[in-house]
Amino acid sequence: MAIAYHSGYGHTAELARAVAAGATEAGADVSMVNLDTMSEADWDTLDGADAIVFGSPTYMGNVSAGFQAFAEQTGRRCIEGTWRDKVAAGFTNSGAKSGDKLNALVSLAVFAAQHHMHWVNLGLPPGWNSSAGSEHDLNRLGFWLGAGAQTDVDANPDQVHPADVQTCRHLGRRVALVTRQLNMGRAVSPAGSGPAASSAPAR
Numbered sequence: 001m002a003i004a005y006h007s008g009y010g011h012t013a014e015l016a017r018a019v020a021a022g023a024t025e026a027g028a029d030v031s032m033v034n035l036d037t038m039s040e041a042d043w044d045t046l047d048g049a050d051a052i053v054f055g056s057p058t059y060m061g062n063v064s065a066g067f068q069a070f071a072e073q074t075g076r077r078c079i080e081g082t083w084r085d086k087v088a089a090g091f092t093n094s095g096a097k098s099g100d101k102l103n104a105l106v107s108l109a110v111f112a113a114q115h116h117m118h119w120v121n122l123g124l125p126p127g128w129n130s131s132a133g134s135e136h137d138l139n140r141l142g143f144w145l146g147a148g149a150q151t152d153v154d155a156n157p158d159q160v161h162p163a164d165v166q167t168c169r170h171l172g173r174r175v176a177l178v179t180r181q182l183n184m185g186r187a188v189s190p191a192g193s194g195p196a197a198s199s200a201p202a203r
């Protein structure tokens with residue numbers, strides 16, 4: 001499993017480490033890919049992974065330019081289906097409690113869909129949504145599509161909210177589990193899901 005993340009100021013990187021910790025706990029072999037320092041070996045890591053979890057801060061209500069620059073470099077892989085049928089998931093982090101970060105998660109999911117990847121949602125009920133809830137709940141900001149975290153803009157990376165760290169940890173565990181289940185299924189039903197021959201345009 002690979003965690004492909006961009007982080008301008010270290011907050012999203014902290015969450016990427018939490019996703020990795022959760023996946024490792026669940027038995028996955030995890031590689032971190034910092035999109036700011038992509039090497040050929042990093043591309044090989046992504047191409048060889050069974051699952052890629054994408055992480056980006058929310059900048060201007062969307063993924064960061066650093067993440068988008070990476071996404072735009074994957075065009076050939078997108079056309080050739082290099083990442084087809086890999087598992088995907090995503091997380092983002094913003095300064096405001098909402099910060100329009102759902103839009104960034106949607107962008108990550110659309111990016112994965114363009115690669116024909118299988119998107120795994122967060123799999124947690126919303127936290128902090130009743131009188132019994134608190135900011136320490138898992139999924140405290142109530143996302144379904146992926147993990148959404150909030151870090152004060154003047155906080156150090158080690159001040160990322162513990163509930164958000166645990167939520168990302170959960171996401172890592174979940175993606176590792178789903179990936180293992182999919183791999184076991186493929187062992188008994190290996191047929192690929194490429195476009196059917198019959199979908200080719202008739203001449």
Ligand SMILES: Cc1cc2nc3c(=O)[nH]c(=O)nc-3n(C[C@H](O)[C@H](O)[C@H](O)COP(=O)(O)O)c2cc1C
Binds near residue numbers: 058097
């Ligand atoms: C250029 C820029 C744009 C930002 N846009 C948003 C935004 O749209 N919504 C928001 O809540 N926070 C926004 N922020 C705050 C960041 O999301 C926040 O500081 C986050 O923790 C940064 O994560 P990082 O340390 O991984 O880069 C923005 C920050 C920057 C630098």
